[in-house]
Amino acid sequence: MSQFFMHQKSDLVSEAIEGALIGNPWHSLSLLDAGPDIRVVVRNDWDKKDVALISGGGSGHEPAHVGFVGKGMLTAAVCGDIFASPSVEAVLSAIINVTGEKGCLLIVKNYTGDRLNFGLAAEKAKKLGFKVELVMVTDDIALPDNPQPRGIAGTALIHKVAGYAAASGKSLEEVMAAANEAIAATASLGLAFSSCHVPGEKRDERVKEGQSELGMGIHGEPGASTLKTQDSREIVALMAAKLAEHNPDNKKTALLINNLGGFSSLEMAVLTREVLRSPLGKQVDLLIGPATLVSALDMKGFSLSTLLLTDALAEALQAPVEASGWQPASKPAPLNTRQSEKVARQQHFAPSENASTAAIVATVCRTLAELETELNQLDAKVGDGDTGSTFAAGAKKILAELEANRLPLNEPENLLTLIGEELAVVMGGSSGVLMSIMFTAAGQKLEEGEALPQALSYGLERMQHYGGARPGDRTMIDALDPAFAALTAGKSREEAAQAAKAGAEKTAQMSKAQAGRSSYLNQESLHGVKDPGAYAVEQVFARLAAQQ
Secondary structure, eight states: OOOSOOSOGGGHHHHHHHHHHHTOTTOOEEEOOSOTTOOEEEETTOOSSSOEEEEEEEESSTTTTGGGBSBTSBSEEEEEEETOOOOHHHHHHHHHHHOOTTOEEEEEESOHHHHHHHHHHHHHHHHTTOOEEEEEEOOBOSSTTOSSOOOOTTHHHHHHHHHHHHHTTOOHHHHHHHHHHHHHTEEEEEEEEEOOOOTTSOOOOOSOTTOEEETOOTTSOOOSEEESOOOHHHHHHHHHHHHHTTOTTOOOEEEEEEEOBOOOHHHHHHHHHHHHHSGGGGGEEEEEEEEOSSOOTTBEEEEEEEEEOOHHHHHHHHSOOBOTTOOOOBOOOOOOOOOOOOOOSSOOOOOBOOHHHHHHHHHHHHHHHHTHHHHHHHHHHHSOSOHHHHHHHHHHHHHHHHHTTOSBTTOHHHHHHHHHHHHHHHSOHHHHHHHHHHHHHHHHHHHTTOOHHHHHHHHHHHHHHHHOOOTTSSSTHHHHHHHHHHHHTTOOHHHHHHHHHHHHHHHTTOSOOOSSGGGGSOHHHHTTOOOHHHHHHHHHHHHHHHHO
16 A cells, blocks of 8 residues: 555656646746656746746655746756656756856755756756856754755745845846855754655654654654654754754844644644744744745654845845745734633522422432443443543532522523533533533523423524434434423423433434434444433433422
8 A cells, every 4th residue: 555645656746746837826837848757847937038046856845846936936946756866867958948148056955966966967058058056055954063964944045045136137146146145044953753655665663652853854864863752842942952053143033944744734833833932033033934845745844944134135035926835934923912801601690499490400410420330331332431421520510509509499591591501611522512502592492481391492402403413313312302392292200201211212223323423333333222312311301200
């Protein structure tokens, strides 16, 4: 099993490039028709009057590099196979097709294959009479003793700075100088919880559960060290301190927060908060991201890049572009809060006495509390085994209020409303909300003058409206509905109890549940087992009938 969304591995990169071009919002990109093995994406609007910018490398780092081709950034991107440098012929094809009199700058991440193939293509192009220069991005600080630092996510910043210089009409020498200034000012550091999954290959599982690897390369290469933590604050504190070492003068910086492919938006938001709250965050004047700019397929990790700002670099980073992969730079803003009108958790009702009502409330609550274990055991057969605990939590809360004489027992409309509010707080999951809806709606109807049986039936109808379950769906409604119908018809508690029991027994014969956890189970798992909620209703009505 490939565990990779594709048709055939051999067509993966080409089909992905086609998809990127078709989906480009400016419809400004074309695939260079230079042969089946050459994948070069170029700008449609390019007229060769300015310095051309070409970058590229192995695929798998999307949106780099195709996503950075467009007005204000790259002129062309040369794409190799997954994590493989494009050929010399492909790079040379890009150069000769986009380079005009002002020349061409190649922007290369510092990996051996890219240095050699782009370098040889540059020399061949020079021999053909083209003005070509090459800069190498070396922003990775994970391995400080490495004489050849790798080029990682900071490459996107270099694309942006050089793109602005080229779009401003500067000479090749000036564009190269701007790129080199940005390279010297950029530092990046990555971290991953797991490596990436290369199509057709087994994922490297060297990072153990609960650990992370500092400095893992964007092709899954081993990093600098293994950390025995995945805690966001510990990790950010360490990485921020290392990046701060490259800014001893506390200059203002641009910060790029890059997703290596596998982090969720939720995690990236937490990362952003932690970085901007760290000492490093105090230096940040421009923020790019959080976003995926230079990925490593689906690597569960991220990288942080800082660029020490000058006025010229800040201007270059903020200039608008027409490149789908770029994330606009913005000023980080403090967290704003807005004063709001507080919503009271519950309405306050004066306690009152009513012996008959107190007896009913006590019977219902004690029954559900006593049934906790039995209901949990029943629910374990058809659900997640917590129905008894959920009902008992609500019952015990109401019983405590009753025993403390805090309930408006002589005001049934207020009593039902209060019970609804309490259940929403103490009962977990959807059960508490559903019961709260029923009691709240019933309390409203009582306040409007309806009789109790009709009010309860209305509350049940509201529960069904919002919850979606109906009689026959194998839920507590199968017992509540006939019991309330009996009371509404003027029948006795005994008859209501009989109706509830009959409804609960029907659930044991229902082959399919249409709501709740039981809806995920097959017929064999459900057959002969009563729905726990319906059984609870049956038992409550039986106790109420016996009380009379």
